[in-house]
Each structure stands twice: as structure tokens, then as C-alpha cells.
Amino acid sequence: METEDILAIFKFSAQERKILSSFGIQEDVFLPLLLSLKSGGSWSYAAEESRSIAVKDVTTYYDEENKAGYTLEEIYLFIDPEILKQEGSVYRLEKCGRKGERELVIRPYRMILKARKIVLAQVDPGKKKIFIREIEKKKISLKGTPAYSAAHELEHLEKGEVRGLPLWNFEYIP
Structure with a gap:
């Protein structure tokens, strides 16, 4: 790794610490947000005193005339989240980082979440x-x-592990 890369990482980390401390919240609840920023996806964290989840939503803006665009990421950090309402059933295959294969699960199509605090990070790769x-x-x-x-x-x-029906329960149809 080059010296300038190491310096950039230190500068980024210092900015990160400063912004996180400005919220006046214990920093460990920000772990899902940081993991989502650095590794992608959505994440969760639980400790005795608090829980948090980071949920990512993406929107691509594309200019047909210029043939260029960018994908804006919005990452919501819910601190002490609660489900207020769920609606619908969607069958989908998911893979959790802890497992080697995807599994069939049923998820709600719509959900209303409430949280003690909600932090929004908008990542604009164009800027x-x-x-x-x-x-x-x-x-x-x-x-x-x-x-x-x-x-x-x-x-x-809630359960620690996400459980579904493993993919090998499907059958191929020629």
C-alpha cells in the first residue's frame, strides 16, 4: 500500500470518528452503517443496551442525452428498531453471509419501522x-x-440466524 493511500485512510477515519461522535450516541450502534458503507448490503448489530440495523436503498439517475449517470445510495440506520406494520408476502432467495448457499424465505413487501433515532447517510459517488x-x-x-x-x-x-428452505429443495425442469 502506498503512503498516500495510508494517509487518505487515516484522514477518512478521523472524519468518520468526528462525524459519529457528533451524534452523541454510543459509537458501536453505528457498526451496521459503517459496514454497509464499506462492504455494501444491509447489516445488524445487537448489544445488551441497544440494537441497530442499516438498510440500504439505491436509486440510479441516468441522463439519456449524455449517456451518463450515478447510483445514489441511501443508508438508513435504525437505532432500536420496531416493526409497526408489515404487508404482503414475497417469496425470494436470500444468502446470508454466514451460509454458503441461498435459501427461500418469505418477506413482507411493505413495512413501517419505528426507531428511537434514525440516521440517514446519502452516498453520492458522482460528487x-x-x-x-x-x-x-x-x-x-x-x-x-x-x-x-x-x-x-x-x-x-430476534432469532440470531436467518432460516429458510435451502436451494437444493428446488427441482430443475427441462
Whole structure:
């Protein structure tokens, strides 16, 4: 690794610590957000005193005329999340990082989550900026992929392990 890369990592880490401490919340609850930023996906964290999940939503903005665009990532960090409402049933294959294969699970299509605090990080790769702030709302409505991801992470918090029907229970049809 080059010296300039190491210095950039130190600078980024210092900015990260400063912004996280500005929220006045124990820093370990930010782990799902940091993992989502650095590794992608949605994540969960549980300790005796608090729980948190990070749920990622993406929107691609594309200019047909210029043939260029970017994908904005919005990562919601829910601190002490609770499900207020779930609606619908979607059969889907998911793979959890702890398992080698995908499994069939049933997830809600829509979900309303409430949390003690909600932090939103918007990652704009076009500008190379991460905008992060606590939002006023204490409940958020999710649908589609963000709802599936939230249900998956909440299952981790409640049951520890996500369980579904392994892929080898499917049959090939020629």
C-alpha cells in the first residue's frame, strides 16, 4: 500500500470518528452503517443496551442525452428498531453471509419501522460525498428491497440466524 493511500485512510477515519461522535450516541450502534458503507448490503448489530440495523436503498439517475449517470445510495440506520406494520408476502432467495448457499424465505413487501433515532447517510459517488444526518421522523415506510433487507436484519436481531428452505429443495425442469 502506498503512503498516500495510508494517509487518505487515516484522514477518512478521523472524519468518520468526528462525524459519529457528533451524534452523541454510543459509537458501536453505528457498526451496521459503517459496514454497509464499506462492504455494501444491509447489516445488524445487537448489544445488551441497544440494537441497530442499516438498510440500504439505491436509486440510479441516468441522463439519456449524455449517456451518463450515478447510483445514489441511501443508508438508513435504525437505532432500536420496531416493526409497526408489515404487508404482503414475497417469496425470494436470500444468502446470508454466514451460509454458503441461498435459501427461500418469505418477506413482507411493505413495512413501517419505528426507531428511537434514525440516521440517514446519502452516498453520492458522482460528487464523492457522504451526506449524513439524523432525520426528524421516527418512523419510515419501506417497500421492496429495503423492506426485505430490513426484515432480514430484524430476523438476525430476534432469532440470531436467518432460516429458510435451502436451494437444493428446488427441482430443475427441462
